[in-house]
Amino acid sequence: DQSLHNSDLEKEEAAAATLDPKVIQELDAKAKEMEKLNLTVMKEKRRQNIRARRGRILRNVLAPIRRSKDRSSAAQSSGSGNDEEKKEDDSNLLREWKRDESDQNGAVLIWWQRTRLGLMMAKNMMKRATVGVVGACMVTVGVPLLVFPIPGPGLLMICGGLYVLSTEFDSTQAMLEATRDRLADVLKIVGIDELRTRMLEHGDSAQSTTHALTVQPQTSKVPDPMPELLPAQELHNPDVAKESDELSEEGGGTAETD
Numbered sequence: 001d002q003s004l005h006n007s008d009l010e011k012e013e014a015a016a017a018t019l020d021p022k023v024i025q026e027l028d029a030k031a032k033e034m035e036k037l038n039l040t041v042m043k044e045k046r047r048q049n050i051r052a053r054r055g056r057i058l059r060n061v062l063a064p065i066r067r068s069k070d071r072s073s074a075a076q077s078s079g080s081g082n083d084e085e086k087k088e089d090d091s092n093l094l095r096e097w098k099r100d101e102s103d104q105n106g107a108v109l110i111w112w113q114r115t116r117l118g119l120m121m122a123k124n125m126m127k128r129a130t131v132g133v134v135g136a137c138m139v140t141v142g143v144p145l146l147v148f149p150i151p152g153p154g155l156l157m158i159c160g161g162l163y164v165l166s167t168e169f170d171s172t173q174a175m176l177e178a179t180r181d182r183l184a185d186v187l188k189i190v191g192i193d194e195l196r197t198r199m200l201e202h203g204d205s206a207q208s209t210t211h212a213l214t215v216q217p218q219t220s221k222v223p224d225p226m227p228e229l230l231p232a233q234e235l236h237n238p239d240v241a242k243e244s245d246e247l248s249e250e251g252g253g254t255a256e257t258d
Contacts, residue, residue: 043170057113128168135165135172155182 142157162176 054117057117131164131168135161135163137161138164155179 138161139158140161142154142161145154145157159176159179162172162179165172166176
């Protein structure tokens with residue numbers, strides 16, 4: 001069995017190798033269409049199940065109300081007629097009341113179903129609101145990033161936001177596919193390594209610009225060094241030595257006068 005399976009795989013690989021690129025692209029397109037069709041069918045089945053569940057819950061809730069209306073109408077119609085008909089109607093009403101008494105145990109189930117329906121609707125509304133807010137924020141942040149010299153971060157952020165929105169809103173599926181195609185084209189043209197290099201260069205240039213704007217240059221004049229702090233090779237200069245001697249004599253004269 002394993003050898004037969006391997007031979008089948010080899011035949012399929014050989015057949016795929018002999019196919020034209022156009023045929024392979026057509027097969028890929030058909031496979032994508034089948035995946036989309038399966039997704040739409042699954043979503044439609046899930047919606048039908050939700051509608052059927054809601055219908056069952058509503059029928060269970062409305063059934064006792066309809067029975068009470070039928071009993072009241074039967075009691076009103078039994079006012080005109082023979083005594084035998086009245087007795088028969090009374091016996092029928094008694095049977096219905098007994099049946100309703102036996103259904104009292106199902107009242108808890110009806111209440112739970114009603115509460116469950118309300119909780120499910122509230123959860124779905126909260127989920128849709130949360131998904132909408134998160135996806136819209138991601139798309140809003142991604143759109144300004146397209147102004148940068150490299151459109152990679154902006155497209156990635158927009159793809160993420162549209163993917164989040166497509167989980168609850170079907171209208172964003174086409175926008176997500178178009179953005180994915182655009183991102184694939186950018187990666188084909190630029191390349192992942194070059195895109196990473198551009199991102200790093202852009203980050204370094206932005207960091208240096210902000211550092212230059214924040215750090216102010218010192219414009220105050222630096223005082224001249226004292227003669228005592230001059231290096232030894234400058235003291236050998238006769239002009240510098242003369243100036244230092246004069247300064248030392250002036251300092252000694254002022255000390256004596258004091």
